[in-house]
Amino acid sequence: MIVILKKGTPRVKIEEMIRSLDKMDIKVQEIQGVHECVLGLIGDTSAIDPEDLRSMDIVAQVKRIQEPYKKANRKFHPENTVVDVCGRKIGDGHFQVIAGPCSVESREQMVAVSHAVKASGAGLMRGGAFKPRTSPYAFQGLRQEGLELLLEAKKASGMPIVTEIMDASHLPLFDDVDVIQVGARNMQNFELLKTLGKIDKPILLKRGLASTIDEFLMSAEYIMAGGNSKVILCERGIRTFETATRNTLDISAIPILKKRSHLPVIVDPSHAAGIRWMVEPLSMAAIAAGADGLIIEVHNNPEKALCDGAQSLTPEDFDTLMGKVRSAVTFFGKSMD
Amino acid sequence: MIVILKKGTPRVKIEEMIRSLDKMDIKVQEIQGVHECVLGLIGDTSAIDPEDLRSMDIVAQVKRIQEPYKKANRKFHPENTVVDVCGRKIGDGHFQVIAGPCSVESREQMVAVSHAVKASGAGLMRGGAFKPRTSPYAFQGLRQEGLELLLEAKKASGMPIVTEIMDASHLPLFDDVDVIQVGARNMQNFELLKTLGKIDKPILLKRGLASTIDEFLMSAEYIMAGGNSKVILCERGIRTFETATRNTLDISAIPILKKRSHLPVIVDPSHAAGIRWMVEPLSMAAIAAGADGLIIEVHNNPEKALCDGAQSLTPEDFDTLMGKVRSAVTFFGKSMD
Amino acid sequence: MIVILKKGTPRVKIEEMIRSLDKMDIKVQEIQGVHECVLGLIGDTSAIDPEDLRSMDIVAQVKRIQEPYKKANRKFHPENTVVDVCGRKIGDGHFQVIAGPCSVESREQMVAVSHAVKASGAGLMRGGAFKPRTSPYAFQGLRQEGLELLLEAKKASGMPIVTEIMDASHLPLFDDVDVIQVGARNMQNFELLKTLGKIDKPILLKRGLASTIDEFLMSAEYIMAGGNSKVILCERGIRTFETATRNTLDISAIPILKKRSHLPVIVDPSHAAGIRWMVEPLSMAAIAAGADGLIIEVHNNPEKALCDGAQSLTPEDFDTLMGKVRSAVTFFGKSMD
């Protein structure tokens, strides 16, 4: 950590600061410039909040050099993490497609979609029981009943299921869920993250709409710090000035996340674009950029979908897409088995 | 609501759509353009999710005309709402300053700060017991113990208190809290909003970092839809490309929120800027733009603050600021009594 | 175009508006809703500026339905445009790689790089003679001398050249340049665009840092409206809140631009990321998403590059990349001949 002091800081103040850092086992080396004095802090600075230093009257700027995340950091864990969901592996060359409707609506729907996506080669099934909706007047999901329908579909199809949790208190309902999803709006719901850190189940963590890569990794770190290292990162588009798409898929996030972290990274092309016909080009781009999987909305009747129908594929469209996905995954050196 | 159909949509498909809308008591008027066919939907369209329509193959675009919020909407509630907190009124010409430390640290601190800010004219006291922190390794607040210290300071100073809730399950601990704050990161924690809609206590709702004005009002609507109409909106800066400030204070949000809604609007200049010396100019700008109050961080020893010291004022600085605030509030036609 | 009138607009005002639109050969159809009155404007509304209507006291909202661009619009020109540069075709299945240094520095450099990139399979050579730099104290390019070195390298290597123009008055110097580039900062330098509309030479138009897709296409329209239809669009990253990359490559822009326009779309992965090792994954993503070409920075000595060395590849790295590019272009069904 580098601390840049204000011009004209009295010697006595600098000495005081050095002594207090010394108590935290941080050694300080000074650089006396023409205009500024700079302190280099040597040691484990992860316990220091840069804001604490910034608040001091003598401090002009503070620059962190080491990343603040440890368990999610590739530096301390160079090998790729593989998350295993009932035998389906994600990461380190293993590619998985998670597919299913935006929200669980009925037994018929879940049975139809789960068989269809399985037949097309999806490894996991998704479906929303608890739905975060901007409007309190919009359909909020079938909630507990939706979870039950999902579990029935799991039994029928044999596919592991992924579904979103919206509140830590709902956790007991998720006992038989295979992967728990944390939505973009809850990426910094820290109480929820802490709760999920204490369980032994894969967590699919979606990036927040306006979260930086480092904040995203810090949220993964919250889960991992609690002891749960089975975290799958999911890029799903960020909020920008552009209005032609619902969100802007940050394709660069894939190589950066994989450089900084060992965790698997998947992409949600359905939410990123918000438009059905863009799911294919964005899926191809995600595979090409190094993603470890995709999560795609499929609905047996998108025109009647209770939410987000505009971005859902029909099972037929999904089947066509999967042919291209399988071929591209192989071309780029990963496997879907 | 306006629905623009794709070029060449067959007549039979249009008729089908009109019939299904008719069942929802929505009348449809057609405009046949040269290139496009447009449908005007007449009636209460708040029950219709534009996404449902957008998902239909024949639909090119959907434009909402009416705002989707009702209880928060000034159109249906033209008079300004006044939120009364133990006799301190906020809104409709009543201006309040909420002051106190970022986080509750000790009894001594809370007693010292509460007496100081009261003496300077603050109407309410703030202090964080549960602290949302980007890093799991940073100080997370004194939590339950912090709430107890806050309540002691309330008893000692006689000032009502404002403090943040981070999880619905903590609600029983907030029985004696006067105003419950929902932080920016939880603005779309819908389960929490629903829980707070069922209680009879003022809620200070902070705008999310990347939330639009309409999403902000929809989150207020979540609370109000549950029956709790005591919502105070708080603009605290949005995330943009600019790095000179921690966030970009959206000063325009004040007149727009007051135009669209009857709820009181306060501003948090401390978090918006993240820099101590900017609290004054941003406070003045907020008052000038029509804000109903300010929430300001004050710490008796900002250099030792456990979080966000860089943006906290000393009690002396706060006292000076309050002289200017009082004078500006009067100049712009509001009162602080 | 849809015009939504304010509640309570008097009949006489509406009639007046209808009459004035009638004079412009625009027919109006009214929809009288419960709360609002909506006018549908039928006819060629491209001559109407929505702002003109918005300024009227009786108007609440104006929504354009037709895109405001015509010559760049795929609706009126369904076939893909192919831009031919000295026999190198770009668009409609023809993929080209443009490579070379950020700025032209010396004869030796240009000769070395041009031979290297040609040998690796680049179709065109790039090099900056006029350099837009944030600081007036930074190297501004060799300017006229740089252009001369570029032309020498063209003669030596036989490769067509692409270089940036920064002011309309420099145009006479560009007589022997094959493709004129308009940089991101000049995307809305309308006087420059008009000048380039009058010449018969391909223009490589880069998207502005904060320009929407529609603004980008309107800038292409400026050039095309003048008579020059040889426009190549270039996505090079947009400005967002994220700081991990220099810009955020908007990968979705590729399919959207190709849907809305018939013009070829290329991608600049070097500037989008600003980091050398990210050029490969972003190049692969661009090809996968449907791009018609790439423009890549290559420097024979990136460590000594006078500008943007951090994002330049060595000729060896470029050669390796080109192997992968060629293979991916073929896989995704385009050709590089």
Add this chain to the structure above:
Amino acid sequence: MIVILKKGTPRVKIEEMIRSLDKMDIKVQEIQGVHECVLGLIGDTSAIDPEDLRSMDIVAQVKRIQEPYKKANRKFHPENTVVDVCGRKIGDGHFQVIAGPCSVESREQMVAVSHAVKASGAGLMRGGAFKPRTSPYAFQGLRQEGLELLLEAKKASGMPIVTEIMDASHLPLFDDVDVIQVGARNMQNFELLKTLGKIDKPILLKRGLASTIDEFLMSAEYIMAGGNSKVILCERGIRTFETATRNTLDISAIPILKKRSHLPVIVDPSHAAGIRWMVEPLSMAAIAAGADGLIIEVHNNPEKALCDGAQSLTPEDFDTLMGKVRSAVTFFGKSMD
């Protein structure tokens, strides 16, 4: 400047770097941390482009400590600059209002508006002759004829005029213009800035839509580096995700620009909001935050305005606003004489 080297950089490479910096009269001090080696560069680093260093294989990060602007920098010029336009002073306590139509349309219009705004207390008159428009099919301004009408209105009213230049080649037409405006889209049209640096006339420089504070000051530096120190900075709103306003007025930019630079700062509330009724609250906020002036659109018939009518005030509205502006300017300690 701080240079952070990559882990494991060999000693010989570090020595080489130190020697090459030494040739530029830059002394280097090393900090050897546990994980990283950091170099502190001591001396005048303004000639060094951080990108040059970043491109070196041994360099992990580069952090600038000193601001890269000098002539615009308050550190080297502590007193406020006052720009004098025909006796109207702007800066250092002198507040000016610039008013007039978005675009010059006719002699009658200019005469009417100029007399009106003068009577209401505006110090300078604005009007666009060359208009930057997103669409090539929109009205582009009366251009040379517009300039002539402006100059006639100047003669008639005795008010100095402010008008926008769009291309360096038009400069001869601006001989009798008092203040030349550079629009947001041309803020980084560096060739234009250089040309304006060589003349002796005040320049009103508008901030680009997506330009940082530092980029804004670097563009001012371009003009000043040429010898023209009469630069007036203008904040006019930045582009963000919010759609409720045309742009987001960055109110914090005012105190930051005034902290970092000695140049006067004015605000354009008309373009920032794009909505007529918001001009007043944003004007008040700008004054409260420390602005040195305002530039406001006034049209004698906003409903017939050829551009941007939606944000133009009538002369009557402007007169009412000016009463409030005068009072607020006095309240906040500046003068309008």
